[in-house]
Amino acid sequence: MKITPESASIGFIGLGVMGRSMAANLMKTGYQLHVHTRTRDKGQALIEAGAQWHDSPASLARVCDAIITIVGMPEDVESVYLGKDGLIANSRPRTLLIDMTTSSPALAKRIFETGQEKELACLDAPVSGGDIGARNAKLSIMVGGEEDAFNTALPLFETMGANCVRQGPAGSGQHTKMANQIAIASGMLGVCEAMAYAKQAGLDQETVLKSIGSGAAGSWSLSNLAPRMIAGDFAPGFYVKHFIKDLRIAIESAKDLGLEAPGLELAIRMYEKLAAEGGENLGTQALYRLYQG
Amino acid sequence: MKITPESASIGFIGLGVMGRSMAANLMKTGYQLHVHTRTRDKGQALIEAGAQWHDSPASLARVCDAIITIVGMPEDVESVYLGKDGLIANSRPRTLLIDMTTSSPALAKRIFETGQEKELACLDAPVSGGDIGARNAKLSIMVGGEEDAFNTALPLFETMGANCVRQGPAGSGQHTKMANQIAIASGMLGVCEAMAYAKQAGLDQETVLKSIGSGAAGSWSLSNLAPRMIAGDFAPGFYVKHFIKDLRIAIESAKDLGLEAPGLELAIRMYEKLAAEGGENLGTQALYRLYQG
Numbered sequence: 001m002k003i004t005p006e007s008a009s010i011g012f013i014g015l016g017v018m019g020r021s022m023a024a025n026l027m028k029t030g031y032q033l034h035v036h037t038r039t040r041d042k043g044q045a046l047i048e049a050g051a052q053w054h055d056s057p058a059s060l061a062r063v064c065d066a067i068i069t070i071v072g073m074p075e076d077v078e079s080v081y082l083g084k085d086g087l088i089a090n091s092r093p094r095t096l097l098i099d100m101t102t103s104s105p106a107l108a109k110r111i112f113e114t115g116q117e118k119e120l121a122c123l124d125a126p127v128s129g130g131d132i133g134a135r136n137a138k139l140s141i142m143v144g145g146e147e148d149a150f151n152t153a154l155p156l157f158e159t160m161g162a163n164c165v166r167q168g169p170a171g172s173g174q175h176t177k178m179a180n181q182i183a184i185a186s187g188m189l190g191v192c193e194a195m196a197y198a199k200q201a202g203l204d205q206e207t208v209l210k211s212i213g214s215g216a217a218g219s220w221s222l223s224n225l226a227p228r229m230i231a232g233d234f235a236p237g238f239y240v241k242h243f244i245k246d247l248r249i250a251i252e253s254a255k256d257l258g259l260e261a262p263g264l265e266l267a268i269r270m271y272e273k274l275a276a277e278g279g280e281n282l283g284t285q286a287l288y289r290l291y292q293g
Numbered sequence: 294m295k296i297t298p299e300s301a302s303i304g305f306i307g308l309g310v311m312g313r314s315m316a317a318n319l320m321k322t323g324y325q326l327h328v329h330t331r332t333r334d335k336g337q338a339l340i341e342a343g344a345q346w347h348d349s350p351a352s353l354a355r356v357c358d359a360i361i362t363i364v365g366m367p368e369d370v371e372s373v374y375l376g377k378d379g380l381i382a383n384s385r386p387r388t389l390l391i392d393m394t395t396s397s398p399a400l401a402k403r404i405f406e407t408g409q410e411k412e413l414a415c416l417d418a419p420v421s422g423g424d425i426g427a428r429n430a431k432l433s434i435m436v437g438g439e440e441d442a443f444n445t446a447l448p449l450f451e452t453m454g455a456n457c458v459r460q461g462p463a464g465s466g467q468h469t470k471m472a473n474q475i476a477i478a479s480g481m482l483g484v485c486e487a488m489a490y491a492k493q494a495g496l497d498q499e500t501v502l503k504s505i506g507s508g509a510a511g512s513w514s515l516s517n518l519a520p521r522m523i524a525g526d527f528a529p530g531f532y533v534k535h536f537i538k539d540l541r542i543a544i545e546s547a548k549d550l551g552l553e554a555p556g557l558e559l560a561i562r563m564y565e566k567l568a569a570e571g572g573e574n575l576g577t578q579a580l581y582r583l584y585q586g
Contacts, residue, residue, distance in 0.1 A: 211473070238509075
């Protein structure tokens, strides 16, 4: 199958902040979209732009050649894919199913295997790049699954992302995303502690960034989130509660792999403390609050 | 005082890997150097290029208008500055003393105050950028001390560095360097754990870097040190033993400031474990070895 706007009907399930922008980019490129999401209101703008609404994943599945999902938690992924009214039970053979939720690598493998029995090609393809990356079609898309399926999906990926890489067999996309989140987690501790130290030492934090921002301490978090910490701006770019979800998957997955990850364990304890203190709807840079005494 | 190659005699104490390159850059710009270091052999090339050798800091101090030091440990700084044969006891009034060693902020303040009593201007000015930054005069120089002294020293700094920033009063340069090392320490845990996770999950680590290297997980360490981890190249860019020295100063200083820094504490425990297992002469990226099982 070759996917083009003329030849393929595309399904899109999950129209949160990320999904809405990704779906809009597909429509801009000319794809005819079938959409479903838990709260219909979130699809209103897309429906008005011509997307066709479906009341259930099952209804959508029956008419699509390729279906993209980006929902909330691994439980949601499980129900959308493996439930009685889900995609695997209701898609036509040879439909391409692409889960872009950040979810469990083990679940991704299970979906792939269950899909195979029904002649369905399944890819796990979580993203990084946030709401801005989604809007500007600059996402990094990390893909697990068979090479043929990846090549078939590539035109869709390239409509949503700027860095689309097949990482290996089913589950590899999720594993790569976990590696990404693991690197971020401890890195954020370093940025928070450096900024808290600077403040406590009586330094001007912005001047400190001029010295340390571009050398061996440099990072995306230091450049992009430290200025928000300094300004007391804890508004969500990426929600604490979503990061905790990801880190829990990472911890679980590391345990399955027999890997000790003390930095990751420390980071999740800190983030859970932040959430317990009411920070779950703040942005990840709010970890800095724990250091403010 | 205005420092120019024509008007000022410059002293340079400490000709290790960093000091040698920094001193060479001063000579290239035309400065007449007086040099001293613990092991005379290390000064041989500079002496042959015209630097004047002194057998002690005291001898050097008597003939210099500005003196730069970059020695090993805070104890070495203390002895070079505050010892009987040291710089403060033997420099002429109004000499500019610049310590570029990464050392204790509290010691920097003590040197500044002791210097003041003798009409000596003291700056703490640790660097980041490593041996390559030193060679190419691209160091980031973080300076603490009085503004006049900073302005006087600027021509020297600009001969050695590309990013020379006054951070505040005495000790502020060292505090800024500590913030830098604190950010690096936890960040390195994140990079090691991400790479170890990727390997354990059966991913191709270099392909993982293609997905995660330039997004929110991106950092100098991920770009520059993860490839060395993957290649099993643990040769020192920056020595584990020196990083441990820095982190101990940071821990001590954080304690003085009443700051809890669990990421920093975890990092130093890990690095001490690595050193105890024989890794102290490896590069900081060798922390990855602890995760290789």
